[in-house]
Amino acid sequence: MSDIVRTSKIQEIAYECKVEEAMTKDVITVAPSDTMVDVWMKLRDKRISGLPVVSEGNLMGIISVEDFIKCIIKGRKYEQVKNNMTTHIEFIYSDEPLIHVFKKFEKHRFGRFPVKERDTKKLVGIITKGDVIRCLLKRLEKDYYEEETQKNRMENIFHDIKSDKTTVILKYHVKGKEFKKAGEKSSLLKNALLRLGIATEITRRIVIASMETEMNIIIFTDGGEITIWVEEDKIKVNAVDSGPGIPDVEKAMIPGYSTAPDWVREMGFGAGMGLPNIKNCTDEMKIDSKIGKGTSLEFIVNMKK
Amino acid sequence: MNIHKVKQIINAEVICGEELLDMNLKMGCGCDLMSHILAHINHDSGSVLLLTGLTNPQVIYTSDAVDIKVICFVRGKRPDDDVVKLANERGVVLMCTQLPLFESCGKLYKEGLRGISENV
Ligand SMILES: Nc1ncnc2c1ncn2[C@@H]1O[C@H](COP(=O)(O)OP(=O)(O)OP(=O)(O)O)[C@@H](O)[C@H]1O
Ligand SMILES: [Mg+2]
Numbered sequence: 001m002s003d004i005v006r007t008s009k010i011q012e013i014a015y016e017c018k019v020e021e022a023m024t025k026d027v028i029t030v031a032p033s034d035t036m037v038d039v040w041m042k043l044r045d046k047r048i049s050g051l052p053v054v055s056e057g058n059l060m061g062i063i064s065v066e067d068f069i070k071c072i073i074k075g076r077k078y079e080q081v082k083n084n085m086t087t088h089i090e091f092i093y094s095d096e097p098l099i100h101v102f103k104k105f106e107k108h109r110f111g112r113f114p115v116k117e118r119d120t121k122k123l124v125g126i127i128t129k130g131d132v133i134r135c136l137l138k139r140l141e142k143d144y145y146e147e148e149t150q151k152n153r154m155e156n157i158f159h160d161i162k163s164d165k166t167t168v169i170l171k172y173h174v175k176g177k178e179f180k181k182a183g184e185k186s187s188l189l190k191n192a193l194l195r196l197g198i199a200t201e202i203t204r205r206i207v208i209a210s211m212e213t214e215m216n217i218i219i220f221t222d223g224g225e226i227t228i229w230v231e232e233d234k235i236k237v238n239a240v241d242s243g244p245g246i247p248d249v250e251k252a253m254i255p256g257y258s259t260a261p262d263w264v265r266e267m268g269f270g271a272g273m274g275l276p277n278i279k280n281c282t283d284e285m286k287i288d289s290k291i292g293k294g295t296s297l298e299f300i301v302n303m304k305k
Numbered sequence: 306m307n308i309h310k311v312k313q314i315i316n317a318e319v320i321c322g323e324e325l326l327d328m329n330l331k332m333g334c335g336c337d338l339m340s341h342i343l344a345h346i347n348h349d350s351g352s353v354l355l356l357t358g359l360t361n362p363q364v365i366y367t368s369d370a371v372d373i374k375v376i377c378f379v380r381g382k383r384p385d386d387d388v389v390k391l392a393n394e395r396g397v398v399l400m401c402t403q404l405p406l407f408e409s410c411g412k413l414y415k416e417g418l419r420g421i422s423e424n425v
Contacts, residue, residue: 138323142325145324179363182362183363183365183367184362184366187369187395190370200372204371204372207369207370208343208370208371211343211366211367211370212343215363267339268337268338268340268357268359268364269339269340269363270340271341272340273340273343274343276344277340
């Protein structure tokens with residue numbers, strides 16, 4: 001992107017964002033009756049260089065490091081704030097756009113402006129250059145993120161590719177007992193399906209079923225392979241593993257039936273809900289299992305017209 | 306209720322996704338069983354807040370599968386950096402609160418966050 005576009009983007013945000021969004025709301029203040037020593041302790045502890053003077057929510061003045069130094073020189077550090085503060089205050093209203101703050105920083109040499117609410121005229125915040133920059137960056141990042149996701153949301157691939165039959169085949173290898181990465185392949189599948197332009201509802205059903213399948217392969221087997229055929233009217237998934245097989249498939253399908261060990265439960269799985277959930281999420285499901293050999297699980301989700 | 310409000314009600318700290326706190330939440334689900342999340346979060350899960358005591362990577366993968374975008378860890382649990390990275394890559398907001406699961410859920414429910422079976 002060219003500099004010109006970037007500049008106008010920042011200007012655009014500066015006109016759009018209100019002071020309210022960028023300002024610091026927890027303002028550190030002093031009272032008119034506080035002493036200059038109180039001022040100095042606050043400035044030192046909070047590492048700032050100026051404080052608004054507030055009485056009953058109303059902004060009475062501004063007191064700075066400079067004011068304190070002047071008092072020290074004159075030997076008057078126990079004097080009250082109200083006799084030493086600046087009463088000519090440059091402030092800004094919370095509903096003004098950020099661009100006004102920019103202009104104010106250009107015009108005055110102050111490092112911060114108190115923010116007032118227009119109706120009540122009470123102090124509601126304070127704004128520094130740092131606050132403005134943070135706000136701009138946050139907005140830029142958000143806009144950028146939205147742009148990116150927009151770009152990745154492709155048209156359905158089957159609208160673009162002309163053939164008598166198009167099939168996209170995806171394959172994922174799943175290692176057994178590698179619990180740390182359990183779920184990673186299903187997450188990759190989700191991105192792939194969205195990238196192919198598959199509707200989110202269909203994608204979700206496939207990904208939930210695939211996640212259950214992936215977990216089962218990792219928890220109960222020595223490893224396997226998940227293959228996905230994406231076609232215009234349906235998505236078919238086949239998962240084969242290399243054992244130990246399911247002794248009683250009918251029993252395994254009963255909600256709540258699980259042979260998962262305790263460590264799996266501690267990780268939040270093993271409730272015996274996986275296989276029934278796959279059945280719920282899909283239009284067709286079939287299990288073939290041979291003891292000692294392995295299990296083949298197949299399921300299909302039809303694209304809705 | 307937006308995430309700022311949630312943060313305030315259960316005194317939570319944001320771990321990542323600070324820029325997404327304006328997102329609106331309608332329902333909450335307090336759960337340490339990922340099997341349950343996979344089986345029962347069906348639709349409109351973009352507005353579901355998951356509260357859990359688990360901090361493993363599968364919490365993120367499971368949430369990703371059902372499109373949950375906001376997760377709060379309870380009882381002061383904090384996830385490892387690799388889990389935060391997974392959340393960041395997916396635009397998922399992570400928070401943590403010192404409160405136990407029951408109290409976190411109770412406070413949020415009282416303030417108007419609904420349950421997933423109420424289907425709002
Ligand atoms: N690929 C497989 N190979 C061998 N056994 C399996 C396989 N898949 C499932 N099983 C057996 O079937 C049982 C039921 O599986 P299901 O996925 O329904 O529940 P679970 O995995 O135990 O718990 P959950 O899925 O709720 O975390 C398992 O406990 C296990 O004994
Ligand atoms: Mg399972």
